[in-house]
Amino acid sequence: MMKRDTVLSIFFLLIGFFIWFAIPYQIEDTGITVMGPRFFPKVLSIMLVVVSGLFLVQNILAGKKQGKEKEDKGEIKDIKSELNVLILFALMIAYVYLMPIWGFIISTIVVIGAVVYFLGTRKWYMYLIFIAIVLLVYYVFQELLYVQLP
Known part of the structure; x- marks a missing residue:
């Protein structure tokens, strides 16, 4: 390691x-x-x-x-954690392709919602917080910075 x-x-x-x-x-x-x-x-x-x-x-x-302690070379890799990384990577790739189709707000809410659910968050207020942050980011870019988001 x-x-x-x-x-x-x-x-x-x-x-x-x-x-x-x-x-x-x-x-x-x-x-x-x-x-x-x-x-x-x-x-x-x-x-x-x-x-x-x-x-x-x-x-x-x-x-x-x-010191000179050696790591255990017989360490078994956790396949589940590697699979989780691949699933999160696939969600990010899906986000890239969904953005032009669904737009910033919908695609961001769907993908971040999937990621938050996948990572084990089940508290309903966490979902409200990230939806509020997405809407805030959209407002800042559109209305204050005059940057068009898809």
Whole structure:
């Protein structure tokens, strides 16, 4: 587990650096504003590098604490948890395809409702909260930011 986490943190660290250095070649700077089209991708790449670096340091320090203890290689993977990940991934793919057909509000409520139900939440007020958040996001984008959502 520790080795996999270390490799993943290094991988995402490299991806963050790659994004940072690829931005000038992929996104043209208009020079109109201080925060141009490159700003948000740069912020995301910085966040990716920082989080990956912290995760790498955490893994290295945890590895030193554990010493030379080896992990149990005979560990049986939990197939149910892997199946759950695949089902959630399928729901996200369905969301991408339902968005243009049903629109933002209906597709988001249906897919988030399915995800929340699938994850085991049965409290009725949780469903009201996410419906209210979906409607709030729609209102903010449509009425305040003047951004059209499907």
